[in-house]
Every structure is written in C-alpha cells, then in structure tokens.
Amino acid sequence: MVESSTNAVVAGIDLGGTKTTVVLCRRDGSIAAQATIATPAREGGAAMSAAASGLVKEMESSSGLHALAVGVGAAGVIDQKAGVVTAASASFKDWAGFRLAADLSARVGVGVVIDNDVNAFLRGEMAYGALIGCTDAVGIMLGTGVGGALALNGSVFAGPRGAAGEIGHTPGFGALPCSCGQQGHLETLASGRSIALRYTERSGRAANGAAQVADFARAGDPHALATFDAAGRALGQAIVTTATILDVQDVVVGGGVRGAWDLIEPPLAKMLEHNMPVSGYPLIVHPGSLGGSSAVLGSAAAAWESLAHSPELANTMKVGSSC
Ligand SMILES: [Zn+2]
Incomplete structure (x- = not known):
C-alpha cells in the first residue's frame, strides 16, 4: 500500500458568513494543521477566495506540508460541477455568480472542488463521524436556519439545481413566516432562530438564542419545554416523510441546536416510534459527532475523493459500503 500518508494532506475549507476555517487533513481524517480567520464577506468573492488561499499557503509554509487538492464547503447555493456559487444571502457581496x-x-x-456547507457537513459525518460506513443518509443542520442534504448510493446527491434535500423549506408545519419568504416550513419551528422566536411568543420572555431556551427548559420552564417539543415533533415528521420516500434509514443532525439534543431527541423519537417506515426497518437518527468540524472535514473528504483516480493515491482510497 502506498501510504504516502503521514505527509500526504489535502486542504479542507469551511467558508462561512463570519469565519473561514482551513484544515490540512490526512486521508484518515486526522488534522495536521488548523486555523480560522474572519471571512471578508462584505468585500466580495475575490477577497474571500484570496483570504482562504492566503491562509492555506501560510499553513503550508509553517507546517512544511503541501495540499494535494482543496475542498471547500461554502455558504449559499453551489453548482458543484461548474464550480460556481449560484445564489447567496444578502450578507455576502458579489458572491452569487462567483467562479470560486x-x-x-x-x-x-x-x-479545487466546492460544495455547499450542508453537503459538506453530511460528507464529513459519513467519512469521519457518526455515519462511517453509511451509503444512504439524510443530513440535517439545525443552525440559524435549517439546512438539509442527501447521500444516495455512497454519493452526496445535490440535484440538478443543487437544492436536493432542502428539508428546512418543506411545507406543512403551520403558517408562520419563513426566512425564505414562504410560510409554514419546517425551519419556522426547528431552527435556532425560530426556537428563540417561538419561545418568546409563548412566554412573553426574551431569549438570546436556542441555547438559552434550552437552559430555561432544563430548569423546568414549561414554555421552553413546549417549544422544544414542537421543534422535535416537526423535525421527526419531516424526517419520516423524507426517509419513507427515499428508503433511507440513517439520519444525522448537526448545527448549533445539536447542543440541545437532550431536549430535541425525546419528541423526535416519539414521532419516529409512531411512524414506522413501510420497509419495517426503524429509522436511526444520529447526533452529529464532529461538532463544528463536520463541514471542514467533509470538504477535506471531497478533496480526497477528487484525487481518487490519481494512481499513486488510489490505494489509500476507501469507499464506504454499508452502515
Ligand atoms: Zn422556507
């Protein structure tokens, strides 16, 4: 086996709205170097790209390692094949249309291979985290919003417009306004921002994010408990629908609200218990195990996959079989 390994690294980049993290990562997922800088999101795509590449080069020279390829998980809608950012939120300047x-x-x-950050999260959990060995899975990020991703037959399935798996914007969850401009989407109950808003509506008490609502719930606040109950049940319903259609058994949940897993998991489990898939195989919802590193490690995994046809590295490649 050509284990050029210990010195063979790729760079994984998690390019978010506020910060950009870079890792130099070995094939086994171990991190040789890691650094984070502020993302110059208001300065445009070229500035963001320059900042990220500058950090990669700096890390290469200080570690003496050279990245064989680069994978990026970026905020926004990404056309992976074209390597272009196709849509982005208003917090980014000159990002949509940028040939990243x-x-x-x-x-x-x-x-360089690029993908959106939620696909990168799922890829990271499949390569190095809670879903090692899985070939088919749904990934859900409960952050400021609710992001979703799908993996089928061992590959992340992005869909023809890069929007496959957008579980956060599926309807049927009431009539509250969603961040996307529509109403009643899963995100209106289950995102970090929504959990804080829904709690304040119920209680009349301000909350500084989902983590604080979780603290209130753990202290026995009935409004906070009800808010997490509604979030967990809605999440369970969306998971059951998605998994039933795709015959996917494994789901991984990450993002900031993952920190309230003790509160989200019981109502979610109850919903799954009452809605067994017709396959007869119970769904398994895994809390993400890589924390804030899932997207950057998933981007590194994508970079390794991009090298899979490189003959001298082929021996170090391993494709997951089944969970
Ligand atoms: Zn929406």
Whole structure:
C-alpha cells in the first residue's frame, strides 16, 4: 500500500458568513494543521477566495506540508460541477455568480472542488463521524436556519439545481413566516432562530438564542419545554416523510441546536416510534459527532475523493459500503 500518508494532506475549507476555517487533513481524517480567520464577506468573492488561499499557503509554509487538492464547503447555493456559487444571502457581496473553484485553483495551484456547507457537513459525518460506513443518509443542520442534504448510493446527491434535500423549506408545519419568504416550513419551528422566536411568543420572555431556551427548559420552564417539543415533533415528521420516500434509514443532525439534543431527541423519537417506515426497518437518527468540524472535514473528504483516480493515491482510497 502506498501510504504516502503521514505527509500526504489535502486542504479542507469551511467558508462561512463570519469565519473561514482551513484544515490540512490526512486521508484518515486526522488534522495536521488548523486555523480560522474572519471571512471578508462584505468585500466580495475575490477577497474571500484570496483570504482562504492566503491562509492555506501560510499553513503550508509553517507546517512544511503541501495540499494535494482543496475542498471547500461554502455558504449559499453551489453548482458543484461548474464550480460556481449560484445564489447567496444578502450578507455576502458579489458572491452569487462567483467562479470560486477556478479562482481558488488559480491561487493555490492545485485542483479545487466546492460544495455547499450542508453537503459538506453530511460528507464529513459519513467519512469521519457518526455515519462511517453509511451509503444512504439524510443530513440535517439545525443552525440559524435549517439546512438539509442527501447521500444516495455512497454519493452526496445535490440535484440538478443543487437544492436536493432542502428539508428546512418543506411545507406543512403551520403558517408562520419563513426566512425564505414562504410560510409554514419546517425551519419556522426547528431552527435556532425560530426556537428563540417561538419561545418568546409563548412566554412573553426574551431569549438570546436556542441555547438559552434550552437552559430555561432544563430548569423546568414549561414554555421552553413546549417549544422544544414542537421543534422535535416537526423535525421527526419531516424526517419520516423524507426517509419513507427515499428508503433511507440513517439520519444525522448537526448545527448549533445539536447542543440541545437532550431536549430535541425525546419528541423526535416519539414521532419516529409512531411512524414506522413501510420497509419495517426503524429509522436511526444520529447526533452529529464532529461538532463544528463536520463541514471542514467533509470538504477535506471531497478533496480526497477528487484525487481518487490519481494512481499513486488510489490505494489509500476507501469507499464506504454499508452502515
Ligand atoms: Zn422556507
């Protein structure tokens, strides 16, 4: 086996709205170097790409390692094949339409693959986290919003417009306004921002994010408990629907609200218990195990996959079989 291993690394980049994290990562997922800088989101795509590539080069020179390829998980809707950001939130300047893969590749001098950050999260959990060995899975990020991703037959399935698995914007959960402009989406009950809003509506008491609502719930506040109950049941319903249609058994949940797993999991489990899939195989919902590193490690995994056809590295590649 050509285990050029200990010194062979790729770079994984998690390019978010406020910060950009880079890891130099070995094939086994171990991290040789890691650093984080502020994302210059208001300065445009070229500035974000320059900042990320600058950090990669700095880490290469201080570690003496050279990244063989680069994977990026970025906020926004990403056309993975074209290597282009197709849509982005208003907090980014000149991001939609930016040819990120080509620009970054010219700066770092190796191949670059890009994907959205939720797909990167799922890929990370499958490669190195809670879903090692899984070939089919749903990934859900409960953060400021609710992001979703799908993996089928061992690959992340992005869909023709890069929007497959967008479970946060599925309807049927009441009539509250969603961040996307529509109403009644899962996100209106289960995102971190929504949990704080729903709690304040119920209690008349302000809450500084879902983590604080979780503290209130653990102290016995009935409004906070009811808010998490509604979030967990809605999440369970969306999971049952998605998994039933796709015959997917494994689901991984990450994002900031993952920190309230003790409160989300009981109502979620109850919903799953009462809605067994027709396959007869119970759904398994895994809390993510990589914490804030899932997207950056998933981006590194994508970079390793991009090298899979490289003959001298082929022996170090391993494709997951089944959970
Ligand atoms: Zn929505």
